Amino acid sequence: MDGDTLHPIGELARRTGLTVKTIRFYSDRGIVAPVERSPAGYRLYTVDAVARLDLVRTLRDLGVDLPTIRRVVERELPVPEVAAVHAEALAVQIRVLRLRYAVLTAVAERGLTAEESDLMHRLARLSEEERRGLVGDFLDAVFEGLGADSAFAGIRRSMTPEVSGDPEAEQVRAWVEWAELAMDPDFRACVRRMAQDHATEQPRGGAAVLRRDVGAVVRDRVGPVLADGVEPASPRADPVVAALAAHCAHVLGRPDDAELRRLLLARLGRMGDRRRDRYVEVLAVINGWPAPESLSAVFDWAAQAVRVRLERRGTGGRRP
Template structure:
């Protein structure tokens, strides 16, 4: 077909698959300009209008606005420049959609009140600085006053409980952040972690706190964990040697007061540590920070508490 051929708007519609109304709209906006008009005023388009409209359709499907499309087809902007700008805009939109999805996913599980829904939305849209202030408030409530002058141990303890949401988080990380932030704002959870940290810090020479996973819990994990894994019931006689080993270890614990009976002291410490929300916090923390999943300690703590209570009542 030679360069003198002109297309009617109907022929252009057949060649491009676009509706006549759509082509007329683009033409009125100056994106596809007629090369000529008939004596009766009908528009006629040059052959390059076919390629031009194909580009327009592609850019529209990618979400570009008409003004930017006009600048592209008029070669005021290169396709590379437009693609980079539009990709950056899409990154922002994707981030917003992830936040919305996280809030809606949590809401779908809980059926929250209007106030709870608003809180979840606010938590999801905090800036990095605002997230840091929120977590600092939680960690201050847990650790403040339990150390003397700070120091590496105190700093390490705070780091071990600090979530760091990456710049480009996954959907799961965003959702975990919303849940963790909610948990950190719970006054009862703050008080529970504070009590646990106070008890563990009380026996340390410098008063420096450690994360709320005290050494005694690690001992319980090592001694009672195998019994739990083997299916031994805490009520059964087979659990007696485990309880005896736990009590013997606690008798030598440096942070146990001299007047505290080992069996009761251990029971008290484990009851304080049995809050399942602590495991949940640590699981969310690991997900946000991309750490290996932490070991769940609640089952072995519950097993030990039951075993200790039964033998206290005998």
């Protein structure tokens, strides 16, 4: 098929792999028009029709609409420009599909109800501005009025999720779970109490450096004995509890008595909340950080050890 030879529609179909019906459809819309008709009324095409049809099929496979294709084949639009536009459109579709995949797999894994599934969809589809609003609302509820110095602000930043513009499916699922935690009034209140605990442990006078909190001391003191298999009620745990109580007494400026140990027990209970661990885990996924170490076992051990010694004193373990 070359030169000035004219060819019937059946020959085009054979050369391009398209059906006669499809070629006739494009022909009727002026995208690949015949140059003339035979005496019997059959459409005849030049060799250029093969190249046009190949281009049309490629653009249709990319999802380009027919009006745009007509402009391309008539050379009103350059192919690279059309390809760039549709590449961006495909990128948007990929992000949407990734979002749907993340939500559907989360629904399947967690066995959610229809209402919970709807909530997940709505959370996952929040705009960037809406996500920032939700994050800011949660962090304000936790930290408002507790300190404006740069060191304390660093804690707020360390608890802030940064959702990328093109998150992976795992990050989308983590974001949805973060949002569910952030909107839970009970969890907000618990985190607020932990932030208040931390604030009361800090030196007065606007110092820019934060004092080591009880949580860090618990981790360092309890971690080794927990790894050694020491039971919370064991006499070997006495020095650990004494050290924790002494640190708490020092930072709060009060004696190590039953009331202080009840305060310590209450703080350990809040720090050992499983939701706190989960918050840190999903935050790491969202922000692309290394997986954090779980501290729930450490806080549980410390709380049991303090409670046992309170009960031995006969003071009970009621929370303040």
